[in-house]
Amino acid sequence: MKEKLVVIVGPTAVGKTKVGIELAKRLNGEIISGDSMQVYRKMDIGTAKVTVNEMDDIPHHLIDIKEPTEPFSVAEFKDLVQPLISSINEQGKLPFIVGGTGLYINSVIQNFNFANTPTDLQFREEMEQFVKEHGVEKLHHKLKDVDSVSYASIHPNNYRRVIRALEVIKRTGKTLSEYQQTQTTESPYDFVFIGLTMERDILYERINHRVDLMVEQGLIEEAKNLYKKGVRDCQSVQAIGYKEIYEYIEGKVSKEEAIETLKRNSRRYAKRQYTWFRNKANVHWFDMTDANFIKKITEIQHFIEGKLYNHSEIK
CATH class of the missing domain: 3.40.50.300 (P-loop containing nucleotide triphosphate hydrolases)
Incomplete structure (x- = not known):
């Protein structure tokens, strides 16, 4: 049950x-x-x-x-x-x-299953630096062409989740929602x-x-x-x-x-x-x-x- x-x-x-x-x-x-x-x-x-x-x-x-x-x-x-x-x-x-x-x-x-989630610490550090130099709005805009669902659902201020969505694409070739479906x-x-x-x-x-x-x-x-x-x-x-x-x-x-x-x-x-x-x-x-x-x-x-x-x- x-x-x-x-x-x-x-x-x-x-x-x-x-x-x-x-x-x-x-x-x-x-x-x-x-x-x-x-x-x-x-x-x-x-x-x-x-x-x-x-x-x-x-x-x-x-x-x-x-x-x-x-x-x-x-x-x-x-x-x-x-x-x-x-x-x-x-x-x-x-x-x-x-x-x-x-x-x-x-x-x-x-x-x-988060144990199998791909990570790329160097990419995260690069994106964190991008935020410091260019701001959260420009980081968020990076999602627009590659993951429209995440772009629409993640607020620009939540930049760590924006980075996460970009990281998943880089590591898996799948959008965040597509990757979650495989999990x-x-x-x-x-x-x-x-x-x-x-x-x-x-x-x-x-x-x-x-x-x-x-x-x-x-x-x-x-x-x-x-x-x-x-x-x-x-x-x-x-x-x-x-x-x-x-x-x-x-x-x-x-x-x-x-x-x-x-x-x-x-x-x-x-x-x-x-x-x-x-x-x-x-x-x-x-x-x-x-x-x-x-x-x-x-x-x-x-x-x-x-x-x-x-x-x-x-x-």
């Missing part, structure tokens, strides 16, 4: 956190964060980290486990998540991975892959409102505290929400320009998330636009039960 698992994905601001918690309450579940940024302590506002009140007594995992100066990789995510899935199943509960970091989530459900075996899980979607105009309004709310809640102060503590050339603050505010802190742009850039980058990120997840054939999509929330949650709940349980197993 394979271990059971529910995965909930979708673009930023679509409502994954709320949906995941409500379903976990109904289905005796625990939540594993599928967000590569919520692992970092002291980075709460800019990552839209779930609050204790929002958790509503549902256990959450992989939140606040790293210092902002520490790296975090997809391989480490997989190594941490798979034992958690086993532990939650052993307790007779249902694990939910909830988040928007597609590669991280896919590494778990498809059980990627894919039958999933070790009996899983349901739920995608949340929303009309784009409404989603973009929600994203803009979320950024305004983050600023009201103290995003700029949070970023200043990190900056003062020396958290600068680190993976954590390359993320959307911090990179833009750092430019304001360093006097490169005005506060208003930083906020508008953050909104724009967040909208673009949502589009890239859609691109990533839309290419996954096993995602079952639910439209959250103008939805009656309770009715929609009940619909998703029944779908999960129908996929994972015999009628006699449903509690």
